[in-house]
Amino acid sequence: MNDTWREQAPEPGPPRTFEFPDVRSATLRNGMRVVHARHGRMPVVSAHVVIDAGAAGEPADRGGLAQLAASALHAGTTQRDGSRLAWDLERLGVQLNTDVTWDAIEASITPPAAQLADALVVLADVVRNAAFPAGEVERLREEQLAEILQRMKEPRALANDVVGRCFYAPGVPYARALIGSTASVTAITAEDLRAFHRERFTPASCTLVLVGDIDMETATTLAERCFGDWSGAPAPTPEFDVAPLNDGPSVHIVDRIGAVQSELRIGHIGVRRSHPDYFPLIVMNTIFGGAFTSRLNMNLRETNGFTYGVRSAYTFRRGPGPFLVSTAVGTDVTVRAVEEVLKESDRLRTAGVTDEELANARDYLVGILPLQMQTTEQLAGALADLVTYGLSLDYYDHYRERIAAVTADDVRRVARAHLRPDEFAIIVVGDAASVRDGIQELQHGALHDVKPNGEAA
Amino acid sequence: MIRIPIERYRLDNGMEIVLSREDAAPVVALNIWYGVGSRNERAGRTGFAHLFEHMMFQGSKHVPEMGHFALIEKAGGSLNGSTWLDRTNYFETLPANYLELGLWLESDRLGWLLPAMTQEKLDNQRDVVKNERRWRVDNQPYGDWDERIQALMYPPDHPYHHSVIGSMEDLDAASLEDVEQFFRTYYAPNNAVLTLCGDFDPTQARELIAQYFGQLPRGPDIPPIPGRTRLEPVMGGEVRELVHQDVSLPRVYVTYRIPPFGGAEYYTALVTSYILGYGKAALLYRSLVREQQVAQDVVAYAFPIVVGASMLVTWATARPGRSAADVERAFTEQIERLRDVDDADVQRAVNLLATERLNELQRLDERADQLSMYTQLFDEPERINTEVDRIRAVTPQHVRDFAARYLGTDNRAVLTYVPREVGA
Numbered sequence: 001m002n003d004t005w006r007e008q009a010p011e012p013g014p015p016r017t018f019e020f021p022d023v024r025s026a027t028l029r030n031g032m033r034v035v036h037a038r039h040g041r042m043p044v045v046s047a048h049v050v051i052d053a054g055a056a057g058e059p060a061d062r063g064g065l066a067q068l069a070a071s072a073l074h075a076g077t078t079q080r081d082g083s084r085l086a087w088d089l090e091r092l093g094v095q096l097n098t099d100v101t102w103d104a105i106e107a108s109i110t111p112p113a114a115q116l117a118d119a120l121v122v123l124a125d126v127v128r129n130a131a132f133p134a135g136e137v138e139r140l141r142e143e144q145l146a147e148i149l150q151r152m153k154e155p156r157a158l159a160n161d162v163v164g165r166c167f168y169a170p171g172v173p174y175a176r177a178l179i180g181s182t183a184s185v186t187a188i189t190a191e192d193l194r195a196f197h198r199e200r201f202t203p204a205s206c207t208l209v210l211v212g213d214i215d216m217e218t219a220t221t222l223a224e225r226c227f228g229d230w231s232g233a234p235a236p237t238p239e240f241d242v243a244p245l246n247d248g249p250s251v252h253i254v255d256r257i258g259a260v261q262s263e264l265r266i267g268h269i270g271v272r273r274s275h276p277d278y279f280p281l282i283v284m285n286t287i288f289g290g291a292f293t294s295r296l297n298m299n300l301r302e303t304n305g306f307t308y309g310v311r312s313a314y315t316f317r318r319g320p321g322p323f324l325v326s327t328a329v330g331t332d333v334t335v336r337a338v339e340e341v342l343k344e345s346d347r348l349r350t351a352g353v354t355d356e357e358l359a360n361a362r363d364y365l366v367g368i369l370p371l372q373m374q375t376t377e378q379l380a381g382a383l384a385d386l387v388t389y390g391l392s393l394d395y396y397d398h399y400r401e402r403i404a405a406v407t408a409d410d411v412r413r414v415a416r417a418h419l420r421p422d423e424f425a426i427i428v429v430g431d432a433a434s435v436r437d438g439i440q441e442l443q444h445g446a447l448h449d450v451k452p453n454g455e456a457a
Numbered sequence: 458m459i460r461i462p463i464e465r466y467r468l469d470n471g472m473e474i475v476l477s478r479e480d481a482a483p484v485v486a487l488n489i490w491y492g493v494g495s496r497n498e499r500a501g502r503t504g505f506a507h508l509f510e511h512m513m514f515q516g517s518k519h520v521p522e523m524g525h526f527a528l529i530e531k532a533g534g535s536l537n538g539s540t541w542l543d544r545t546n547y548f549e550t551l552p553a554n555y556l557e558l559g560l561w562l563e564s565d566r567l568g569w570l571l572p573a574m575t576q577e578k579l580d581n582q583r584d585v586v587k588n589e590r591r592w593r594v595d596n597q598p599y600g601d602w603d604e605r606i607q608a609l610m611y612p613p614d615h616p617y618h619h620s621v622i623g624s625m626e627d628l629d630a631a632s633l634e635d636v637e638q639f640f641r642t643y644y645a646p647n648n649a650v651l652t653l654c655g656d657f658d659p660t661q662a663r664e665l666i667a668q669y670f671g672q673l674p675r676g677p678d679i680p681p682i683p684g685r686t687r688l689e690p691v692m693g694g695e696v697r698e699l700v701h702q703d704v705s706l707p708r709v710y711v712t713y714r715i716p717p718f719g720g721a722e723y724y725t726a727l728v729t730s731y732i733l734g735y736g737k738a739a740l741l742y743r744s745l746v747r748e749q750q751v752a753q754d755v756v757a758y759a760f761p762i763v764v765g766a767s768m769l770v771t772w773a774t775a776r777p778g779r780s781a782a783d784v785e786r787a788f789t790e791q792i793e794r795l796r797d798v799d800d801a802d803v804q805r806a807v808n809l810l811a812t813e814r815l816n817e818l819q820r821l822d823e824r825a826d827q828l829s830m831y832t833q834l835f836d837e838p839e840r841i842n843t844e845v846d847r848i849r850a851v852t853p854q855h856v857r858d859f860a861a862r863y864l865g866t867d868n869r870a871v872l873t874y875v876p877r878e879v880g881a
Contacts, residue, residue: 003519006518006519006561006565007519008519009520009524009528009558009561009562010557010558010561012532012552012554012555012557012558013553013554013555013556013557014554015483015552015554016483016553016554016656017483018482018483018484040481041479041481041819042459042815042816042818042819043459043815044812044815044816044819074737082737082747083738083743083747086736086737086738087738087805090736090737090738090805090808090809091738091801091804091805091808092808093805093808093809093810093811093812094809094812095736095809096737110812110816111812112811112812112815139747139750142776142777143746143753143776145777146705146706146753146776146777147753149705149706149777150598150704150705150753150774152705153598153703153704153705154597154598155596155597259596260591260595260596261588261591261592261595291530292526292530293523293526293527293530298523301585302523302581302585303581304584305580305581305583305584305585305588306584306588307585307588308585308586308588308589308592328588328591328592328596329588330587330588330591359531360527360530360531363531363532363533364530364531364533365533366533367532367533367552368533368534368535369533370482370483370484370552371484371533371534371535371550373482374482374484374819374820374821375816375819375820376819377816377819
């Protein structure tokens with residue numbers, strides 16, 4: 001059989017451009033914003049309330065408060081106790097999700113379109129009238145403390161929770177774990193949560209994002225009905241300075257005796273979401289460790305078989321979040337894997353990227369966008385991020401051209417500026433006895449033994 | 458109700474094709490289910506179906522090593538594969554104008570995988586998979602629960618007795634000859650379903666599918682699943698295992714034998730799992746977590762597997778200061794309450810399931826995977842549209858009868874993890 005025509009990959013057909021849905025917004029008289037986009041594949045609507053109440057604004061001695069506030073949104077309101085709240089939504093087939101980041105709390109539902117009006121009344125009750133009853137707060141605080149205990153035994157969570165302490169100077173909010181510490185969570189009271197809610201949950205600090213099988217007029221009418229008679233002053237945006245724990249290189253080991261793998265977190269403080277290098281950085285990171293075919297994954301997984309997978313990422317927040325290479329490698333190849341990460345970092349800084357790598361990364365980032373916006377939930381989440389980071393609502397209309405404008409020189413410049421292996425903190429969660437000597441031979445700065453998050457330092 | 462469109466036909470070589478068009482976005486999802494999973498593995502080769510799945514991404518005669526990932530990422534697509542008890546699937550979601558690329562890649566590895574296989578590639582992927590096992594199982598608290606539960610729930614000669622990831626020893630034993638034999642046995646058009654979902658021209662799609670897959674020869678008939686595949690409807694006893702592990706909190710897994718995925722009673726099991734464990738008004742959350750505060754979390758779900766019997770899986774993690782025995786006692790009490798479950802609890806679960814289906818079917822890759830699944834397992838892709846009717850048909854009386862028949866202590870495995878004493 002003649003199959004020579006198979007020898008080349010087929011050429012793509014003419015592209016049909018992805019049109020990002022029109023995004024519109026309105027502001028209610030009380031200052032609350034409504035953001036709307038139509039997304040008509042299924043008769044459902046995602047409703048996200050984005051609240052400017054992230055963990056960066058929690059009191060410094062109450063680490064974990066924002067997370068507890070988010071989970072205690074399930075604990076009931078002045079109108080409904082916790083059981084009734086869950087029942088009133090779930091009988092409609094709707095689940096309430098609450099989530100917290102350093103920059104926002106989100107409360108969201110995705111009901112069938114026919115149930116939206118009823119479900120939104122309950123969501124509004126949660127956001128406006130959360131009551132934080134003492135008994136339920138006590139229970140949820142104990143659960144959060146127990147989760148801290150569990151994360152001490154779970155290597156991925158353990159590694160993620162110590163990154164902040166190894167990167168940022170004490171006192172910087174990002175030095176804490178989002179979940180808090182045993183001491184800081186133990187100190188949180190129901191009154192702390194009520195005060196946080198009074199101050200930070202106000203109309204001008206909240207945006208309602210409605211995406212799905214709904215028009216703009218209905219969206220604003222519903223928003224007005226559920227939130228229009230709510231009043232309150234805007235909350236101040238938290239201000240803080242960010243400084244590193246160490247200026248130079250450092251190594252941090254969390255001992256897990258007998259661990260068969262080492263969880264590695266390698267990096268340093270990155271840049272804020274509003275940084276002008278955002279687009280060159282995401283292109284650079286795609287090539288470095290942001291895609292399956294990235295340099296790091298090809299090296300550590302496909303060439304060396306050290307790992308099931310490795311990723312790098314800049315975590316963009318209002319302030320400079322961490323840049324991190326994350327992977328889990330066999331205990332016996334831990335040091336070799338670290339060396340390869342350092343080597344690939346140097347190579348990117350000194351030699352830059354090829355034109356082909358650059359074109360592939362740009363095409364990947366542009367092409368993947370519609371795949372990441374398939375559901376009302378995905379689109380609402382993306383719009384919520386635009387709100388949190390103060391980006392314009394037509395952001396995605398210009399996304400393609402901004403990616404396309406990134407040049408090889410840009411990539412090399414941002415690699416030199418924002419990928420600095422001589423400042424890397426190398427965090428190893430693994431069997432210290434097996435890796436300590438080899439890591440020390442790398443001469444990558446002082447070695448620190450680190451206790452898990454829940455333990456006293 | 459929503460109706461997902463379905464066109465279905467079969468190639469002369471036995472390959473099943475399902476087309477489902479929807480042009481809301483210029484995106485197309487390809488999905489192939491092969492009727493082979495860990496259930497088909499022979500003794501001494503546990504984990505092989507999954508290791509083989511990794512080899513499918515190592516290039517084929519006309520596709521260079523890593524070409525599969527490189528070409529699809531360059532196109533702005535996403536891709537992966539996964540192996541489970543009953544099947545192995547491969548899928549990519551692409552900008553619509555790259556449909557032909559996806560067909561070329563999938564057909565090349567089905568037609569011409571073996572010329573590209575080398576010992577070096579096998580050894581590399583063996584290392585990757587061993588690290589996957591360490592990552593998922595060996596270096597993870599409670600990480601071996603499913604392996605232990607399968608061993609407790611299914612007799613040693615049943616194909617579900619062993620886990621998908623397999624043992625390190627068996628992974629070490631896998632050879633290139635195993636790769637060749639497995640490929641020739643199971644990777645044939647007559648053991649595959651190809652589904653396209655999304656934005657494509659149906660006439661052109663049929664032509665391209667004929668061009669890329671039509672010339673591949675039919676393979677030999679697929680051998681029967683090895684071992685004993687029939688099981689009694691209930692176990693007739695309770696099996697227990699106690700594990701001391703480096704965990705912070707005790708956790709109790711309780712699993713029941715239930716009828717296989719597909720029949721009416723399976724949907725009763727599915728609804729029951731939602732009554733028990735899905736959402737904060739669920740029976741177990743309400744009682745064990747909110748009221749009694751004996752558990753930190755609760756989970757319940759049904760396994761969609763088809764050989765002999767499936768499982769209703771539940772677990773609960775003890776709150777600090779509470780014992781595994783406390784959790785198990787409170788759990789068993791709630792299971793007994795199902796025998797006179799309220800109508801409202803059943804309606805809540807049915808409504809949640811119906812909403813969840815609307816949400817998940819927004820994704821083209823999910824639609825494609827389900828269409829492949831219903832075709833491969835039941836020869837009935839239309840189930841994607843009628844599944845919700847099966848869920849809505851479950852009545853409170855069904856749940857009560859189901860609980861009385863299947864959720865007794867004579868039909869379950871109890872796997873308990875407790876923290877290992879330091880220095881023990």
